[in-house]
Amino acid sequence: MKEKDTDIQLVAFGMIAELLGGQEKQWPLTRDTDQLKAELIAAFPELKDLPFVVAVNMEVVQNNQPIAPGAQVALLPPYSGG
Amino acid sequence: MSGKKAKNIFVEGPISAGFIGESIAKHQSKTDIGAHAIFLGQVRADEQGGRTVSxxxxxxxxxMAMQKVHxxxxxxxxxxxxxxxxxxxxLGTVRAGEISLFVFVSSPHRDAAFTALREIVEMIKADVPIWGKEMFDESEGTWKVNQ
Known part of the structure; x- marks a missing residue:
């Protein structure tokens, strides 16, 4: 199985990256962002209590959104630039 | 997103007074400008539970940040x-008292410069995916959240 075509490129930042143990991860393709969140929370239970939004290909998802193979999905905690 | 390539906004480490001064000097040839407005974000040595942010x-x-800034x-x-x-x-380490954000707008008249500056800084704080972890020399840090 070719990794690139069938996986999601998961990128995480801030406290989420610390929890996941790194900024970048391959994750098996899932149907949509709600399912991905459920899988992530199952794997990292502390994620349930952390505030974050999901961005698919650099667009923040408002509700739920399908995920295409090879998509870049980012987990973004509240911003604190400036 | 438009076809134009988003400009790199990131500087490794603090933004120096020299860099800011040179940016101002570069505008001397643009004589249609009548007003510059500058915002500088500086790292505060906040107290948290008896510890001081270093x-x-x-x-x-x-x-994504460069796209948002574009x-x-x-x-x-x-x-x-x-x-x-x-x-x-x-990006990276900026010590208390050093500058981490530099926003510089120029206009023929002051009204537009002041108003735009305020709006731009608020949009940067709210919409640009940047994270700061407040660190203490002696122990572990905590993640900041914009107010």
Whole structure:
């Protein structure tokens, strides 16, 4: 199985990256962002209590959104630039 | 997103007074400008539970951040008669008292410069994926959240 075509490129930042143990991860393709969140929370239970939004290909998802193979999905905690 | 390539806004480490001074000097040839407005974000040595913040470690989702800043630029130019605009943000370590954000807008008159500056800084705080972890020399840090 070719990794690139069938996986999601998961990128995480801030406290989420610390929890996941790194900024970048391959994750098996899932149907949509709600399912991905459920899988992530199952794997990292502390994620349930952390505030974050999901961005698919650099667009923040408002509700739920399908995920295409090879998509870049980012987990973004509240911003604190400036 | 438009076809134009988003400009890199990131500077490794603090933004120096020299860099800011040179940016100002570069505008001497642009004689249609009548007003510059500058915002500088400086790292505060906040007290937290008896500990004092010594520095902030900044990280960013760089590609998305540059896209967002590109959008902020286009919005500000569409809304105000600006001559030019420059935005720089630090990555990595910035110590208390050092500058981590430099926003520089120029316009023929002060009204547009002041108004646009305020709007741009607020949009950067709210919409650009950058994170700062407040660090203490003696122990572990905590993640900042913009107010």
């Amino acid at each position: 520095h902030i470690d900044y990280t960013a989702y760089e590609e 959008g902020i630029r286009e919005e500000a130019f569409a809304a105000h008669p600006l001559t030019c605009m420059h935005i720089y943000h630090s």
